[in-house]
Amino acid sequence: MKNLATFLGVLSAVFGAIVLRPVNSYQAFMWKSTATAQTPGLVLLGSLAAxxxxxxxxxLAVITGTLGAGIGVTYIRRTVAPHNGFARAFGRDWQRRIPPEAERRMLRRRLTWRLPRVPEPRLTRNVPFCTIPGTNRRLLADIWQPPASVEPSGTAIVYLYGGSWHFFDKDVLTRPLFRQLAGQGHVVMDAAHRSCPETDLAGMVGDVHRAVAWIKANAAQYGIDPGRVVVMGGSSGAHIALLAAYAPDEPRLIPEDLRKVDTSVMAVVSFYGIPEMSSAYRRWLAQEGASPPPPPPRRRSEPGKLANALYTLMLGRPLTAVQLPPAPPVRQLMRNLLGGLPDEVPEMYDLASPVHHVRASCPPTLMFQGTHDAVVPLQAARKLYRALDTAGVPVVYVEFPWTEHAFDGMYPPMANPAARAALYDLERFLACVAADRQPAGQSAVNASRAHPRTNSPARESDPSAGP
Known part of the structure; x- marks a missing residue:
């Protein structure tokens, strides 16, 4: 029993060290993101060992177990700490904007050990929303509608999946999130946009515009106010969502057939989206250089029955060979996405950087970012926040300390305390921006900038100061 106690204590300390230590590679971030998702278990493990x-x-068991449990408790407490982002963006009275009936369906607190049960939403799979002009290529979406017992909110969310612009698909580790959002009365359009190498950045952003145009055209069918469309995504999906939201009139990013169609949105939500391409490219290239050389490329074969059974168990659905990671090497990834490297096509890196499209007319923005994100440079995320704030755009920027990329999507999804805290903020953000929408579709949110701001810890009031 003494050996068992020592083993559990050392295990909890190692687990805690993974939580504390930032990593600098694609492979390692998946381990760290999974570790932070299991911090409630770390607290139990360390306490048991002690x-x-x-x-x-x-x-030894007492010391290591106490250390592991202490790290877990500290991570959870720092992650779910309150912030003043809403007061800064919407004014001191922001909570009055939320209808009481909507608030009753929301999470009660940021620290939530388990997501509440909600009535089963109505799900329609594989709804065609576009055929790419000149081809037979159809784009499909899953439509999540509120349960029959829940009053519709009138808000639609177009969600774009992440996957380094090259892999994954809709309906991967997102069902818990969509159930909660549909339980709030929102309609969620889980859109399967095209990926590289089938298309490039302009094609993907164009697919976002196609999805927004479709949901607006079908607003009456789904009980949606066409002026209450929000685009949201994770990682590369958040990146193309930001571009579509900030540059709705950029001719290089809008399909020819949509030039006269309104694809503006009420708001945009970014889960660890890429704010600036040049700095991201430099980071990824450095990570690739510091990693062992990859094995020679080989032809991918379709997953077998056992592999698909495992994907279904872990991800909720099977995947094809082209939908599976990893992405290609960094230089090839950027050539697929932007047509070249920074010294070859510098204008494309500016076009692909949301921070370069910031202006006063940008829609209200909610940003979630981990301070240990191995994919998105933290300073770039803070730069985007400061640019939006300076331009007078209502922006709620939430940093989660010690938190990695994809914190809401590592298995099991939405297990990370950061993911629960993000859902708490997301619910309130959607209610605030909907309350500010005027009948003509124009936002009156900027008027709230006249409200005095509250004092707050450095992490929320000045991201450049760090956590």
Missing amino acids: VLGMKQRSP
């Missing part, structure tokens, strides 16, 4: 260590008189 208690057993005291009973078995094992100082």
Whole structure:
């Protein structure tokens, strides 16, 4: 029993070290993101080791177990700490904007050990929303509608999946989130946009515009106010959502057939989206250079029955060979996405950077960012926040300390305390921006900038100061 206590204590300390330590590679971030998602388990593991260590008189078990449990508790407390982002963006009275009936369906607190049960939403799979002109290529979406017992909010969310612009598809590790959003009365359009190498950045952003145009055209069918469309995504999906939201009139990013169609949106939500391409490219290239050389490329074969059974268990659905990671090497990835490297097509890196499209007319923005994100440079995320704030755009920027990329999507999805805290903020953000929408579709949110701001810890009021 003494050996068991020591083993559990050392295991919890190692687990805690993974939580604390930033990583600098694609492979390692998946381990760290999974570790932070399991911090409630880390608290239990470390506490058990410490208690057993005291009973078995094992100082090592007590010390290591206490250390592991302490790291877990500290991570959870820092992650779910309150912030003043809403007061800064919408004024001191922001909570009055939320209808009482809507608030009753929201999470009660940022620290939530389990998501509440909601009535089963109505799900329609594989709804065609576009055929690419000149081809037979159809784009499909899953439509999540509120349960019959829940009053519709009138808000539609167009969600774009992440996957380094090259892999994954709709309906991968997003069902818990969509159930909660549909339970709030929102309609969620889980849109399967095209990926590289089938298309490039302009094609993907164009697909976002196609999805927005479709949901607006079908607003009456789904009980949606066409002026209450929000685009949201994770990672590369957040990147193309930001571009579509900030540059709705950029001719290089809008399909010819949509030039006269209104694809503006009420708001945009970014889960760790890429704000600036040049700095991201430099980071990824450095990570690739510091990693062991990859094995020689080989032809991908379709997953077998066992692999698909595992994907269904872990991801909720099977995947094809082209939908599976990893992405190609960094230089090839950028050539597929932007047509070249920064010294070859610098104008494309500016076009692909949301921070370069910021202006006062940008829609209200909610940004979630981990301070240990190995994919998105933290300073770039803070730069985008400061640019939006300076331009007078209502922006709620939330940093989660010690938190990695894809914190809401690592298995099991939405398990990370950061993911629960993000859902708490997301629910309130959607209610605030909907309350500010005027009948003509124009936002009156900027008027709220006249409200005095509250004092707050450095992490929320000045992201450049760090956590």
